[in-house]
Amino acid sequence: MKFAYRFSNLLGAVYRQGNLNFSKDGNAVISPVGNRISIFDMKNNTSETLPISTTKNITCVGVSPDGCLAVVVDEDGAALLVSLITRAVLHHFHFHKPVSSIRFSPDGRKFVVTKENVALMYHAPGKQREFNAFVLDKSYYGPYDETTCIDWTDDSKCFVVGSKDMSTWVFGAERWANLIYYSLGGHKDVIVGCFFEKDSLNLYTVSQDGVLCVWESDTEPDGLVLKKSVDKSKPARPEEDEEEEERAEGEEGEVIRGKTETPKTNSKIKNVRYKQISKHFFNKEGEFNNLTAAAYHKPTHILVTGFASGIFHLHELPEFNLIHSLSISDQRIASVAINSSGDWIAFGCSRKGQLLVWEWQSESYVFKQQGHFNNMASLAYSPDGQYVVTGGDDGKVKVWNTNSGLCFVTFTEHTSSVTSVTFTSSGFVIVSASLDGTVRAFDLHRYRNFRTFTSPRPAQFSSLAVDVSGELVSAGAQDSFEIFLWSMQTGRLLEVLSGHEGPVSSLSFSPVQSVLASASWDRTVRLWDMLDSWQVKETLPLTSDGLCVTYRPDGQQLAVATLNGEISFWNPQTAAQTGSIAGRHDLEVGRKETDKITAKQSAKGKSFTSLCYSADGESVLAGGHSKFVCIYNVQEQMLMKKFEISCNLSFDAMEEFLDRRKMTEFGSLTLVDDGAGDEDGVDISLPGVRRGDMSSRHFKPEIRVSSLRFSPTGRSWAAATTEGLLVYSLDGSLVFDPYDLDLDVTPASIRKQLRLQEWASAIVLAFRLNENALKQEVLETVPQQQIPVVCGSLPDIYVEKLLGFVASCLEKSSHLQFYMSWAQNLLMLHGQRLKNRSASIVPTLQSLQKSIQRHFDNLSKLCDFNMYNIRYAVALSKQKGIKRPAEEEEDDEDEGMSEASVEETDLML
Known part of the structure; x- marks a missing residue:
């Protein structure tokens, strides 16, 4: 299983387009990234990308109330039913048209999908024993233009749909006698959000031009009456009295068509009616700013609105009191979501690929991540494998943690595309080359640019290499065909290597000698000797451009x-x-x-x-x-x-x-651009133009x-x-890869050896079966004092396997000293034999170093924190007022003990 690599994670991109969702507990954000779904856990500070993908970019995601299922829909309307527990695709479905929004009912029994001008209500999968996962219940027609948003009442009896035709439609999820459909106007632009009040039929509607309408219903949710119960108490009506509702039973389910006029009233039951009680405006003082996203938290009555200028507002409804207003960027806010407790608000900016989580009460960022604005050009791993550094066409250098999948520092000193990045052998210095004519060195301890290397004449650097010692930095130019050498220690230019007759495309230092290899478009690879006055040692002729x-x-x-x-x-x-x-x-x-x-x-x-x-x-x-x-x-x-x-x-x-x-x-239909302009709501000025500005640029990345x-x-x-x-x-992949397996190797026989205290034999059998859980059980059963004896009696072929397993366990386990004892004894007893197989053992040793370094970093932070607390307590005790001599003597003893404890902490570190 040497090449059984599986997709593990997606870094460098946190949000592209579509709607954001919070998990059920409110600690994680579910974000669509291209055609994949990423989950950012803010409590544990980790990110995970699900191993599923759609055929095109995802436009909307619906998450069930219990947080177990998600319906993911792409640009074409192809849908996946995904289990968020097992991370597996359960069902494929196609809506055949682009879907604008999707929302599960609060009780989890239904979900509504809006496409074009119709709302489709489906039975939620898993709630009933049905062969098909997506069973259509009802189709609701009413709006004349595309639908934009959905919201449900808390009791799942009704839902509301907003539309681009400036109308809002309230539909009954069941066959209510007094609420089949209801159309609301009052707006002069596209409806961006519509929200029910908690445990009520009262409504809030928000439109793109920054207008909020508050609607009051004359009926409580308990006042809705099922039509069947009314039909039993009165004789059957003639067919002409059923004009407000048309039903077509069959594959399409029940069809309900809304009309602009008011539904006919029943003599016994009074229909639900709405009344506009107030109207509020977000755009004050004549400024016009498109409202692009909205979310409402029912328990706290807080409305969050995002605008095209990057500003967002928090208002308390229904009084429309402004709680908070902040600008998070200069780009359009594409999506807003609020978690279940109402503390955290997630914002997605599609232009910048930015995802933010804001805690409004403390006015601080809980989470702030942004990918590279343009293409990612280069990457490099740190020597211990804990970090990855990337350089992009946006001129930024970002460092990512491979364990959490999150970016923890961004360097923005470059003014043009970063073409190459690398780590030095120490792992604490990053070097980057850019087309802006500079090579910069960044310190990972203080997060600063401490060296800037430049050439005598401006040059565009396209390649980069640093030698094993970290002292020599070389960069190749693509316009002057030269290679520049600098000293990391002094920052001075040491030499300019000339000889190539084309752009230098790649550089690489030998890991064992002071030799630099350079590939160029002049069809040669030159080997430069760094010890012998930087002369060309060899020239390798190529058949084509290097x-x-x-x-x-x-x-x-x-x-x-x-x-x-x-x-x-x-x-x-x-x-x-x-x-x-x-x-x-x-x-x-x-x-x-x-x-x-x-x-x-x-x-x-x-x-x-x-x-x-x-x-x-x-x-x-x-x-x-x-x-x-x-x-x-x-x-x-x-x-x-x-x-x-x-x-x-x-x-x-x-x-x-x-x-x-x-x-x-x-020609190709994809080349006939139908004016697919910006999403910022470009004014449609010409008759016949469906959307956008005809002069805007259409870009499809390769x-x-x-x-x-x-x-x-x-x-x-x-x-x-x-x-x-x-x-x-x-x-990440659960691959069963047994080694030297026969009939005697079973879990039962392994546990029998453990009972007989045959530790070495049990370890050998466990590694032959090669099941991680069983290997861990066997290792942790071995007594601490027996570890040196067991390590000494292991066959050579199992030493490397055991060392690799100890390295992987050490990364996750809390038994730090126990696994460190295993690693120490294996290296001490078998070091010479492992040295003879140095090429194959290097990855295992690197993995061990990565695990130890991670624990060292975590513990050193904890020790630093404790040490500073002790010093603070000592300093505080010295600042006390005048004391009696006896107290002073006692305090002197305490101070001596405190200073001794501080010295001990220093020695431990």
Whole structure:
């Protein structure tokens, strides 16, 4: 199962479009990111991306009241029923038209979907024993234009639908005699939100032009009467009296058509009526600002409204008292959500890809994350695998925690695209190169830019490398064809290496020697000797333009990707080529919508642009202008596995063939732009123009992989793509991978050995069965004093496996000293034999270092906190007033003890 990597997480993107939802407990935000769903847990400070994806970008998500199910709908109307417990897809469905909103009823028995000008009510899956998960109950017609929003009453008896035709419609979820439908006007723009008051039929409606209407009903929810009970008490009515309601039983379910005139009244039952009691305006003093999102928390009566200018307001209803007003950005707020307790408010800004959670009572951010505004250009892992740094076309350098999946620092000093990023060997310094003509070094202790390297003449740096010692920094220019060398210590320019006759596309330092390899578009790879006055040591001739060069971790091999789609392997000592892989056919490039040629013809010009060796050096990871990432075996020069990183058809160059159904006499239908302008509500000034501004730009990003890296632990790899930073891991998948299995290896036989206190035998059997839970049970049963004896008697073949398992347990377990004892004894007793297999043991040792470093960081913070508290207490005791001599003597003793305890804490740290 060496290459059984599964999608693990999506970093670098937190929100794209669609509606935000809170989990049932209110501690996590469920956010649509492209065609995937991410869950951000703010209580535990972690993020998780579900291993499901739709065929296009997600537009709306509906979460059931119990928090177990979610209905996810994409731009085309294709829906997935997802279990939020098992993270699995339960059902596929297609609404055949774009869906604007979806909402479950509070009792969880129904959900309403709005598409075009119709509201469809379905039975919620799982509540009744039905073969089909999506059973249509009723169809509601009323609005003349597209529907925009939904809300339910608390008792699930009625729901309200807002529309673009400026009307709001109240419908009965059951066949009520006194409320079939009711149409409300009063607005002059698109309805953005409509909300029922708590335990009432009273309504609030909010429109795009910033107007709030308050509607009062003359009937309580208990006053709704079922039609069947009325029908029994009176004779059957003639057919002409049923004009207000048309029913068509069958596949479509029951159809209810609303009309603009008031429904006919029943002589016995008075129909529900609404009255507008007040009207409020958000846009005061003549300023016009489109209201783009709204949410209402019924228990606290708080209305949150977001605007196109990035401002949001909190009002208390029905008095319309302004509680709070703040500007979170200069971009449009696309979605607003409030958690169940009403403390936290989530905001999504689609333009910036920003997700914020605001606690309004303390006026502070609980959560604030933003992805790269443009494409992500490069990435690098820290030496211990705990952090990933990314550089983007927006000029930002972001550092992400691989455990939590969240960004904890952003450096914004660059003024142009960041082309390359890397860590130094210490892991505390990040170096980045940019097209703005600077190379910058950032300190991860103080979060500051402490070095800026520049060239004598302005140059655009396209590649970057730092040597093993962290002292030499090199960057290649794409306009002057030169390589610049600086000293990290002094910041001075040491040398300018000239010789290439084309842009320098990639640089790589040897891990074992002071040799720099540079690949260029002039069809050469040059090896520069850093010790011998920076002279060219060797020149390797290539068959095509060099795009990427990288050293094997042991420094004994060099891999080069060229423009003709080949990966060639070289021996840097003898300058001889040892092999090559023709990978153009493995890329499988898709056809762009503007291409005049087929995908097969366009693939001839495609190639790999990023390479990375695995930690053991046996395989190489390759990616480029395609949705595929390939893993090749270097020795056999063959494809081992191919990963499809995305199936999102909202990106360009995804399909091999153009869709013939989209071809018209004017060409492809996708190229005929129907004025799909900004979502900010551009004024429609021309007759016949359906939406947007005809001069606005329509952009569809192309899928590509710009950078790839294996984690130092070897357990995962990351790819910087158009979607974001995709992480594929071996840890997330439940793969049963037994080792040397026979009939005697069973859980029962393993536990029998434990009862007999045959510890070494039990460990060997558990690792042969290779079930993590059982391995952990066996290890934790072994007494602490027996650990050295067991480690000494283990066969060599199991030592490496046990060390890897201890490293993974150490990361999550609270038994810190116990697992540290295992690691220490294994390394002390088998260190020499492990050293002989240094290439294969490196990932395991990196994983162990990552786990220990994480615990060290957490404990050192706790120790620092305790130490400062002790010092504060000592300082406070010294500041007390005049004391009696006896008290002073006692205090002196206490101070001595306190100072001693502080010294002990310092020694521990």
